[in-house]
Amino acid sequence: MHPCRVLFICTGNSARSILSEATLNRLGKGRFEAFSAGSQPTGKVNPYAIQQLTAAGIPIDNLASKSWDRFVGDDAPPLDIVITVCDSAAREPCPVLFGYFVRSHWGLPDPAGVQGDPATIAAAFEHAHALITVRLMALLDLPVETLSRNELKQALDHIGTITDAEEEHV
Structure with missing residues (x-):
């Protein structure tokens, strides 16, 4: 499993x-x-997401809001892990994704739904990104290459319960 291919699914992507x-x-x-x-992609990346990634020094090249249809069919990349990151996506019927992958849900508050002045919205994106980063660091700590599917599923589900961006890695 190298590289480990992970698909993050949300409603609007x-x-x-x-x-x-x-x-x-x-x-x-x-x-x-x-x-x-996304199950219902907006067709554009939220500008606050771009702002947050840029502030964190993370490349934004080739980021686009796209449909999950891209990940079904013969031309789809093989997936190892599929993670839903919003409650809406977790309750929606998923497309038929062929392959031998592990599925997990990491519910996250939606920063795009926050109302207020630009500083308030930017703070919501910063908080969401901090939580995402903590969860991803926990994923990076896993020996995904040697875990059984069941062990990986359990570990991923546990990571999805992390709710504090200050929490220690799993």
Whole structure:
């Protein structure tokens, strides 16, 4: 399993899943290859997500809001892990994704739904990204190459319960 291919799914694929994809691609340094998609993509990446990634020094090249349809069919990349990052996506019927992958849910508050002045919205994106980063660091600490599917599923589900960006790595 090298690189470990992870798909982050959300409804709009404009914020949480994009933050997760870009951050894992940066932190995973070739050990992981991350993608993101949405069940109802907005068609554009939220500008606050771009702002947050840029502030964190994470490349934003090639980020786009796209449909999960891209990950079904013969041309789809093989996936090892599929993670839903919003409650809406977890309750929606998923597409038929062929392959031998582990599925988990990492619910995250939606920073794109925050109302207020630009500083308040930016703070919501910063908080969401901090939580995503803590969870991804916990993922990076896992020996994904040697875990059984059941062990990986249990570990991923546990990571999804981390709710504090200050929490220690799992």
